Amino acid sequence: MLDSCQTAEFVRLWTLHGRRLWAYLLALTSNDADADEIYQDVGVTLWEKFDQFTPGTSFEAWARRVALNKVRSFRQLRRHNTVLCSPEFLDAINETIAEDSQTLDAQSKALADCWKKLPAKQQELLERRYQPGATARSVAGQTGRSVKAIYEALRRIHNALFECVHKAILGEGTP
């Protein structure tokens, strides 16, 4: 059993690294529901093993190792067609995330400014789309537009945001 100081430290580290870990899982699973489930499992495992964590070493690196193993197990258990499946894919993505971590951090920071530049209607559409369980179809039902129109609108918004954060990163000199 961890003492209260260790518990507080775990909470601090988990809070600190939670978002990046979730993004990591989304890239590995390509499915937000799967990322949610594994994220929870990873949290439980890290907590249970936190007395083995060496202060001063990288919590995030440790968390990612655990997460990668969880994803591998998850794929063995649940081979369904919502994920990209091959081990090669996992390894390749894992390496790329490690290499690209600076850019990914910069991208996350730039997203806030890029969001502000979106027209209100586009922000509203994204808010609807990213609610739990929402899909392009459900958003279409809410807005009275066709599924195809919503799909295309989301594609354009995503591409616009992608371009915006890319330019912001270049402006900051991030490679």
Next chain:
Amino acid sequence: MNTSPLPEDYAKLADLIHALCEKTITPEQRAQLEEWVCRDPAARRIYVRYMNLHAGLRWRVRQDGESGVGLSPETPRAARAPVLGFLGECVQQSTSFLARPMVFLAVAAIGLPGLLVLALALGILWQAPREAQVAWRQLPQPHVAMITRAYGGGSRRAPGPSLSAGRVFAEGETISLERGLLEITFADGARVILEERATLEISNCNAGRLQIGRLAATVPDGAHGFTIDTPTARVVDLGTDFGVSVAADRTAEAHVFGGQIEVTPKTGAGSPAAPTRRLVTGEAARIRAAAADQVPRIEAISASSDEFVRRFPDEEPPIAQDRVPSTPRLVASVDRRDGARGNRAPIGEFGHQTDPLSSDASGLVLGAPVYSDRVYTVEMIDEPLVGADYVRAFNSDKFDANHRYDVTFSTARDQVFVVVLLDDRTEATPQRRQALVDRLVSPFARPGDFVDTGWDIDVDDGQELRHPLSAYGMTVPTKSASGNPITYSFVTSARMPQRASHFIIAVLPEPPSPER
């Protein structure tokens, strides 16, 4: 300088990623995307960055939707957490995201100490300065109770915040349990075991309201005053273990297993207050619903601790003490003959005579693997079967018409209770399933010797599906008059229905007592 993030060739890649995220991607497109990403480092970077963008959007929008705080990261609270360093605004998002029921699970499931300290940590962050009062009021309320154990109920993999260990509750949330048992620990330390077909509202960190059903409460020193309201009475702990039930007609009962409680009947508006009665160990009271202008009467009844589930199944070994498998385990040997060949996880490649993998050391329990060639696990199990030793058969043998499992049992016992667990989908009617069981055990049992025990297990096939299996059982001797082990052959004389799973052989030390 080219500032486009997507060279022309990669516009198609972006479309594929978009289709993936919107779950409209076809299998062909999926294969194309996977091949492209694996082969091309530039494509891989684009994929990772797109997914990072999606992650960022989802994180931001969802926490915004739940907290009511604007999407701007420049909230006052963000500035209050410089120690958290990187990602600035993401700190407060992380905190809020962490507080969401689904995500909070990740930390909350680890146990109550974690919950309490986390609640403290969140509380510190929620102590917003004056200028942040609006945002503060809009933040989610802290959680005051958590499911610390679940048994035989909903699926761990159920989408959404299912009733599984780690689920946390804020004040006013209601738990409706249809099946199984839940252990709910309140923030002040009181612990209740809620039985199936019950509805409990979490009132605060030290109180609940039982609308219907039964619960047993254990209250540690620090949580005295723990209160359970019912439609007809309020039960207040004075340092004790007690049970409360509420029937469909709103009649409430309170039983004291140890210590003392106070029971106060509820009266309608304008009616005189009803007197409070103190009950001590071994006492119980029944309070029936009364007319609006009448004071409900407290009726003394005999306390009956047996009527309540007071001990969570996991508190003791999964198998009750009287059914702990002897050493060696009850299954002494398994010889598989003429089964199917194949190559499936977890065993890998296997031949006609390959013997099964060892069964789980805890026997049949939640999460135990059931087959040698499938990653299927026990998702629900009726109590009498918990801990049964078993043969981890090959599911693929269902494709083979004439295979056989020769099994011997430990002779440390003269007899054991053998169970055949048969997938309910094998045959449409109970009569036909019985006939199939009779065929499986025909080398040593007459038709009808194996009877339907009424117990079930559910097996999770990893595809979001649960397959119910029914248990048929019979007591058999383990050794001959000369003391030699008896070999029991389980055979098939025809292919099993392919839609169904294969059967599972389990063994208990003895048949269940009648009251089971």
